Amino acid sequence: MDKPKILIIEDEEKIARVLELELTYEGYEVQKALDGLEGFRLYQKESWDLILLDVMLPGISGIEVLRRIRSNDPHTIVIMLTAKDSVEDKVSGLDLGANDYMTKPFQIEELLARIRASMRVHKQSVVGEFNQDWIIVGDLKLNEVTREVLRGEMSIELTPREFDLLAFLMSHSRQVLRREQLLNHVWGYDYYGDTNVIDVYIRYLRNKIDKPFHSPLIHTVRGVGYVLKESK
Incomplete structure (x- = not known):
């Protein structure tokens, strides 16, 4: 902690x-x-x-x-x-x-x-x-009803796709998620594009919720995918 x-x-x-x-x-x-x-x-x-x-x-x-x-x-x-x-x-x-x-x-x-x-x-x-409408991981908070995102007390603006990706990562915090899982749940099973789109959107999220702050929450698991968790 x-x-x-x-x-x-x-x-x-x-x-x-x-x-x-x-x-x-x-x-x-x-x-x-x-x-x-x-x-x-x-x-x-x-x-x-x-x-x-x-x-x-x-x-x-x-x-x-x-x-x-x-x-x-x-x-x-x-x-x-x-x-x-x-x-x-x-x-x-x-x-x-x-x-x-x-x-x-x-x-x-x-x-x-x-x-x-x-x-x-x-x-x-x-x-x-922060009631049942909020998902909280460390100092990151996401409200699925109002679609608000806060890191500490700072409000973070996300595009609809960035929000959906972050919501899925946060609702499965500490779980390593493969790119295919993220693609299927956020983009849909009928999406036939390149899985590299995940890497692009992870970079977008990191620029907004990690880079301006002291400790990163999104971590790469080499050869597998990504996990959202508090840094030790």
Whole structure:
């Protein structure tokens, strides 16, 4: 199973480093940014389970970073960090969709407990949200009714044929599927074209659901076909 991913956006380098070390020790995959613009760039680049976001940042403020995140992402957990016990900061952050806040200085044990609690609540809400209409493999989710595809919190646009191919791969995750199987189920038994069409469409899918992300899900089994599964 992949490690939960946490992004730290904190301009005080010593605090950011301590958080990075503690969270890495706890088993999280961690990256950090020391200003708002760099933090938002890293947020856009990858999918995150949780963001620790300082309110007072150079570049753009933590409140502005949160506003940009929540403009199209209601799901990623955001815990605000503030150096002052300011009601205005807390209200602004919570109104914009922050999940929690911590006032500096804080005990690392309390922060770790808040992180675990936030992730637990988030996991329960995701399980409730993605019902029987969704197929889920790792952080990839496909809805057969609405024909939506999400990797992490990012929506992925697919052509009808790409969607059908991905749906078949996901519904048979961890099974090695021969090109002939894929051809028959996605293109139909009366299709007389070259099986190389499978390789072409697998490449299309990889460009959309694998290449922009950290870990590939579609794997080639040489001489046999393809399998969709989480990377170890």
